[in-house]
Amino acid sequence: NVSVFHSYYSYSFVLYRAFLYQNMTTPALLPLSGRRIPTLSPGASSFPHHRATLRLSEKFILLLILSAFITLCFGAFFFLPDNSKHKRFDFGLEDVLIPHIESEKEARHSSRQVIHGVGGHDEHRHREEEESLRDKIRADHERALQEAKEKLRKSKEELKAEIQTEKTKVVEDLKKKDGPKPLPPVPMPKLVGVSDGDPGDSDTKEKRDKIREMMKHAWDSYRQYGWGHNELKPIAKKGHSTNIFGNSQMGATIVDALDTLYIMGLHDEFKDGQEWIEQNLDFSVNAEVSVFEVNIRFIGGLLAAYYLSGQEVFKVKAVQLAEKLLPAFNTPTGIPWAMVNLKSGVGRNWGWASAGSSILAEFGTLHMEFVHLTYLTGNPAYYQKVMHIRKLLAKMDRPNGLYPNYLNPRTGRWGQHHTSVGGLGDSFYEYLLKAWLMSDKTDTEARKTYDDAIEAIERHLIRKSNGGLTFIGEWKNGHLERKMGHLTCFAGGMFALGADGSPDDKAGHYLQLGAEIAHTCHESYDRTVLKLGPEAFKFDSGLEAVAVRQNEKYYILRPEVIETYWYMWRFTHDPKYRQWGWEAVQAIDKYCRVSGGFSGVKDVYSSNPTYDDVQQSFFLAETLKYLYLLFSSDELLPLENWVFNTEAHPLPVLHLGNITLPGSETQR
Numbered sequence: 001n002v003s004v005f006h007s008y009y010s011y012s013f014v015l016y017r018a019f020l021y022q023n024m025t026t027p028a029l030l031p032l033s034g035r036r037i038p039t040l041s042p043g044a045s046s047f048p049h050h051r052a053t054l055r056l057s058e059k060f061i062l063l064l065i066l067s068a069f070i071t072l073c074f075g076a077f078f079f080l081p082d083n084s085k086h087k088r089f090d091f092g093l094e095d096v097l098i099p100h101i102e103s104e105k106e107a108r109h110s111s112r113q114v115i116h117g118v119g120g121h122d123e124h125r126h127r128e129e130e131e132s133l134r135d136k137i138r139a140d141h142e143r144a145l146q147e148a149k150e151k152l153r154k155s156k157e158e159l160k161a162e163i164q165t166e167k168t169k170v171v172e173d174l175k176k177k178d179g180p181k182p183l184p185p186v187p188m189p190k191l192v193g194v195s196d197g198d199p200g201d202s203d204t205k206e207k208r209d210k211i212r213e214m215m216k217h218a219w220d221s222y223r224q225y226g227w228g229h230n231e232l233k234p235i236a237k238k239g240h241s242t243n244i245f246g247n248s249q250m251g252a253t254i255v256d257a258l259d260t261l262y263i264m265g266l267h268d269e270f271k272d273g274q275e276w277i278e279q280n281l282d283f284s285v286n287a288e289v290s291v292f293e294v295n296i297r298f299i300g301g302l303l304a305a306y307y308l309s310g311q312e313v314f315k316v317k318a319v320q321l322a323e324k325l326l327p328a329f330n331t332p333t334g335i336p337w338a339m340v341n342l343k344s345g346v347g348r349n350w351g352w353a354s355a356g357s358s359i360l361a362e363f364g365t366l367h368m369e370f371v372h373l374t375y376l377t378g379n380p381a382y383y384q385k386v387m388h389i390r391k392l393l394a395k396m397d398r399p400n401g402l403y404p405n406y407l408n409p410r411t412g413r414w415g416q417h418h419t420s421v422g423g424l425g426d427s428f429y430e431y432l433l434k435a436w437l438m439s440d441k442t443d444t445e446a447r448k449t450y451d452d453a454i455e456a457i458e459r460h461l462i463r464k465s466n467g468g469l470t471f472i473g474e475w476k477n478g479h480l481e482r483k484m485g486h487l488t489c490f491a492g493g494m495f496a497l498g499a500d501g502s503p504d505d506k507a508g509h510y511l512q513l514g515a516e517i518a519h520t521c522h523e524s525y526d527r528t529v530l531k532l533g534p535e536a537f538k539f540d541s542g543l544e545a546v547a548v549r550q551n552e553k554y555y556i557l558r559p560e561v562i563e564t565y566w567y568m569w570r571f572t573h574d575p576k577y578r579q580w581g582w583e584a585v586q587a588i589d590k591y592c593r594v595s596g597g598f599s600g601v602k603d604v605y606s607s608n609p610t611y612d613d614v615q616q617s618f619f620l621a622e623t624l625k626y627l628y629l630l631f632s633s634d635e636l637l638p639l640e641n642w643v644f645n646t647e648a649h650p651l652p653v654l655h656l657g658n659i660t661l662p663g664s665e666t667q668r
């Protein structure tokens with residue numbers, strides 16, 4: 001650069017001289033080379049051969065060259081590679097990863113003189129270390145890049161399989177670490193009627209086969225499109241879930257469907273479900289779930305699968321899950337929260353519930369499963385929790401002898417005075433009766449509580465419409481709302497089931513009441529276009545058993561009406577119940593079946609209904625199971641030996657006359 005500048009300097013000096021020379025009107029002012037420049041006589045012709053001045057065009061060209069040269073030199077100055085700039089760039093990422101030894105050292109020794117030899121050696125060693133670190137980082141980057149490239153080349157399925165293998169490994173390792181505690185061996189209750197239940201005649205058998213085929217379609221669709229998710233979206237053909245399961249993916253449909261598969265003899269499907277549970281069902285998830293729903297669907301489903309198949313894994317999983325629910329009972333009164341976080345154990349209530357209350361049908365629907373848990377584990381905690389709830393309720397005043405749907409778990413006071421045999425109240429009454437039945441009719445306290453509750457319900461809530469239909473209304477602050485929900489229709493079966501053993505020999509009356517409710521609920525189906533029942537129906541101003549509001553016209557594959565047909569069939573063998581059941585099968589198959597499973601419909605009064613795109617897990621657990629049982633012989637799961645929980649999971653009667661449950665000595 002120095003030589004370039006030097007030649008530029010001499011060249012421009014020559015040009016400058018030429019320029020001056022040409023423009024001089026006075027003798028030269030500056031010596032150019034130690035000699036004087038001779039003066040020129042004005043007007044004398046300048047050199048024809050030795051011209052002293054330049055022409056304008058020449059001047060212009062010279063100026064052009066000059067400016068081009070200047071531009072070139074400036075360009076060279078700014079754009080030629082500059083070591084210092086490169087240095088700064090190099091230090092970008094690596095300086096973050098490797099401490100820059102040189103600058104550190106410089107800082108440390110800035111005030112000292114560098115001692116040659118020592119400092120030089122150090123510097124060399126640091127440089128080597130720095131280099132080797134850089135090499136390592138480079139190698140790591142390359143390896144990561146290579147791995148990423150390989151991953152991108154893999155198909156979605158291969159990746160999924162890899163993730164699954166890793167997951168299984170982690171689960172296996174965890175299992176090995178805290179391994180399930182072995183449960184104490186308890187005598188298996190006598191299991192009667194785990195049989196084929198062949199109905200005998202070919203027509204009934206054919207109908208039963210059709211129901212089995214529907215179960216297979218529902219299961220296969222879920223298997224294909226929603227496997228592992230809680231439920232299925234049969235139109236979108238993908239997984240589905242709702243807030244009752246939190247944000248968990250716990251395969252609710254698998255657990256809920258297991259016993260139906262077993263009863264129907266779908267053994268490959270059952271095995272498939274069992275394998276999924278063994279490998280994937282894990283409750284250490286950060287999910288806020290409904291205590292009630294998890295109890296009736298998961299614990300109930302797992303216990304029923306255990307009793308039917310004898311496979312230990314179901315019992316172990318049921319107990320693991322139950323342990324996760326126990327923190328929900330940590331409230332000032334012992335009335336559990338509606339929801340609990342399975343990981344943290346923190347509980348709370350639904351935001352929509354009256355004054356922060358817990359719901360009667362939720363905290364009142366734990367007894368069956370919890371008594372079985374104590375029986376199977378020897379742990380008195382489960383039994384004590386549900387008996388504590390019973391005791392607390394027994395001490396409370398009941399407005400008009402009715403149980404309100406809401407109870408505050410902090411204060412132990414009732415919330416709004418609403419009473420219902422449908423949503424929010426229903427299975428509380430059901431479990432009082434079933435507590436008595438499952439104890440081999442020894443739990444007379446439960447029976448008495450049931451009888452008293454039903455007596456008050458009959459007095460205040462059950463009426464006959466102008467058209468002669470018996471219905472169960474809803475009690476709201478001293479006023480009867482003449483509306484009945486689809487959920488309430490289960491009560492027909494409950495009255496029939498409780499008929500035997502009712503006080504004052506009213507068995508005939510309750511069987512009759514069951515039949516009347518079954519009839520009313522059948523009417524609610526029959527008075528629609530699709531022959532499927534609406535969610536709620538009125539008995540008001542000339543309208544009977546018909547939904548009025550648009551948002552009450554849907555059918556979401558619910559079981560309650562069919563459940564009542566089945567109980568009524570078992571107690572009466574009146575063929576109309578099979579006839580009504582078959583009408584429901586045909587309607588469901590016609591209007592709810594789609595290529596991806598079964599869906600609920602939004603309006604049962606429309607000939608062109610739209611789908612809600614949900615295949616509820618209770619469709620496989622309950623609706624199809626009750627239909628199958630309706631077309632089976634009574635030998636399959638006889639009601640003297642089995643009690644069905646509120647999600648239709650059969651649990652064997654425990655002969656509690658001969659067994660003392662741990663914890664029961666102090667409770668009774």
Ligand code: DMJ
Nearest residue numbers: 427558559560618646647
């Ligand atoms: C089921 O989950 C249970 O039967 C519950 O008791 C209330 N109803 C749903 C199905 O409709």
